[in-house]
Amino acid sequence: MSRTGIEYFDKYILKDGFPDGSLILVAGEPGAGKTIFSATFVYNGAKKFGERGVYISFAETKKEFYEAMKQLGMDFEELENKGLFKFIDLVTVGKEAIDKEIGFLMEELARFQPKRVVLDSISVFAQILGLEKTRVFLHTMLGRFIKAQNSTALLIAEKPVGTEKIGYGIEEFVVDGVIILKYEALGEVSRRIMEIPKIRRRSVERTQYEYVITSKGIEFLEIPELRREEMGYTTERITTGIDRLDEMLGGGIYKGSSVLLVGMTGTGKSTFALHFVIANALQGRKAVYISFEEPMDQIIRAAKNYGLPIEEAMEENLRIFTWIPESMTPVHTFLRIRKIIEEFDPEVLVIDSLTSLRQHMEGKELAKMLRYLGLITKARRITTYFTLNEETNFEVVPFTGASTMVDVIIGLRYHVQDGSIERRMAIVKSRASNHSRKIHKYEITDKGVEIYE
Incomplete structure (x- = not known):
């Protein structure tokens, strides 16, 4: 199992962690916290559990990612120096080079043997590669590696504002779990909700959980109990x-x-x-x-x-x-x-x-x-x-x-x-x-x- 290291999530939401060998889709509107949640999963895996992690980014450079995460108390450079983390920057990759980069990517994963992988984002990946090739990649390349290594991969997908559609509509059919991060308007502010409609081999007591993004990253509302x-x-x-x-x-x-x-x-x-x-x-x-x-x-x-x-x-x-x-x-x-x-x-x-x-x-x-x-x-x-x-x-x-x-x-x-x-x-x-x-x-x-x- 792969726990997130987020105390409330591991204790009350997904008590046994993500199943080993799983592809998990993390979808949401811009600013919902997809990158923070996924990065926390990889960071805590290395920092708290000693598990190697890889972050594959089509969205931001290594320098941008490291600086943003350091503001939330996550020092990925330290983990990299200890051999526990690798950042793969694919921001500038175009259609003409994507096949070559996929080969390089799979070689890096085979060499590094990570227990945790994040792909940010599968939506951009599908734009470059096309829908059918993306489906094949998830099924036969990344999916096989994750299952063979008993690893866990989080696939970040953009959910267009105001729609129920997730990414390009193909990712949810090839994954083992779906986590949706969404906004609800409350007058002048917005409430953040995590919705979990699907996790194979795991039971989730509630479908929705409220959270906020603070200087410590993702924090969930823990309902107090009076003993x-x-x-x-x-x-x-x-x-x-x-x-x-x-x-x-x-x-x-x-x-x-x-x-x-x-x-x-x-x-x-x-x-x-x-x-x-x-x-x-x-x-x-x-x-x-x-x-x-x-x-x-x-x-x-x-x-x-x-x-x-x-x-x-x-x-x-x-x-x-x-x-x-x-x-x-x-x-x-x-x-x-x-x-x-x-x-x-x-x-x-x-x-x-x-x-x-x-x-x-x-x-x-x-x-x-x-x-x-x-x-x-x-x-x-x-x-x-x-x-x-x-x-x-x-x-x-x-x-x-x-x-x-x-x-x-x-x-x-x-x-x-x-x-x-x-x-x-x-x-x-x-x-x-x-x-x-x-x-x-x-x-x-x-x-x-x-x-x-």
């Missing part, structure tokens, strides 16, 4: 960073709970969240603040204006991350947040705000991302704040995709009375807590949030 031993409750509470709010909640927030702060612009949602992460960081807990709306310097300045010791907290346990989510799919955003959680291992987390995510994601996709994130934070006992910029009357909470999944909902609102702004707040929901049912007045001062009866 029984992780589902137990705890009576330990932690502070909100606001003494009066702790009292209103019956002694603070249960560790591992999720909190939704919902209110209009100017109600102080971020200020409540800053109280939370700063106070807990100063009490010795690792804290993470992720902002999709403001750069770090504005967050720091706002905290200092409210008298909150953010710089001291950052010297201790607080980390702040900021980025604009508009160019990322929900999966990409989820994987980035998960990476931060895994690397920093926080006890408290703020996501500010869900409104920014909603502007660039479909509601169903955002709800799915929040559900997965909730499973991770519950398993790790991370107490999490989400902010949402919406008007609330303390009775109806918008965006039920978030409100039904959280443990605590705090509503914030304001109105103008006698020429001045008055702010009001209420704890709309707090599971397993004897919380205040009153509507309270609060102000945002140079000391932060102050809550009154």
Whole structure:
């Protein structure tokens, strides 16, 4: 068997790897990640399993390929120097020389004896050689070599945008497996899907799997599982960073709970969240603040204006991350947040705000991302704040995709009375807590949030 070395793919998708002696078609639209997936297969084969690999390219030169792959953390030059990899450049080959080059190619394969081969791309190859000769090559030359050596070959094929046709329509009839990489439009972004309609001698549980392309290459969405031993409750509470709010909640927030702060612009949602992460960081807990709306310097300045010791907290346990989510799919955003959680291992987390995510994601996709994130934070006992910029009357909470999944909902609102702004707040929901049912007045001062009866 030939495993890809991509942990999720080998563990959940093709558990036994590609069957030995197989030709696998990897088809997809331009930019779907065909080259990255195939190159990863060859690279991991050499790096992790000590198996020689060959990459045959009609698409880019050796220099271009090496430079592009090095940016993804794959050093093919190192493998070549160790005798584990060979790149065969056929970019400039024309029709008049193709027969000669095929002979040279087969001699190189026979001499090098690779366990893994990539042909990039079979579509260009068919353009040069013609359909019938391509079929003969796949059947009698490359196919026989792969089966005789118990090797595995990935054949990359271009799938024209907006069509169901794969390559030239002949490749799928002579291969042992088909993997299709495709796009699905999600508003401003596209979701990447791997579809596996056919793998001989292998069973695939699902036909589709979601993935993203990151600086590490291909990463799949791993659906979190909440094991029984992780589902137990705890009576330990932690502070909100606001003494009066702790009292209103019956002694603070249960560790591992999720909190939704919902209110209009100017109600102080971020200020409540800053109280939370700063106070807990100063009490010795690792804290993470992720902002999709403001750069770090504005967050720091706002905290200092409210008298909150953010710089001291950052010297201790607080980390702040900021980025604009508009160019990322929900999966990409989820994987980035998960990476931060895994690397920093926080006890408290703020996501500010869900409104920014909603502007660039479909509601169903955002709800799915929040559900997965909730499973991770519950398993790790991370107490999490989400902010949402919406008007609330303390009775109806918008965006039920978030409100039904959280443990605590705090509503914030304001109105103008006698020429001045008055702010009001209420704890709309707090599971397993004897919380205040009153509507309270609060102000945002140079000391932060102050809550009154």
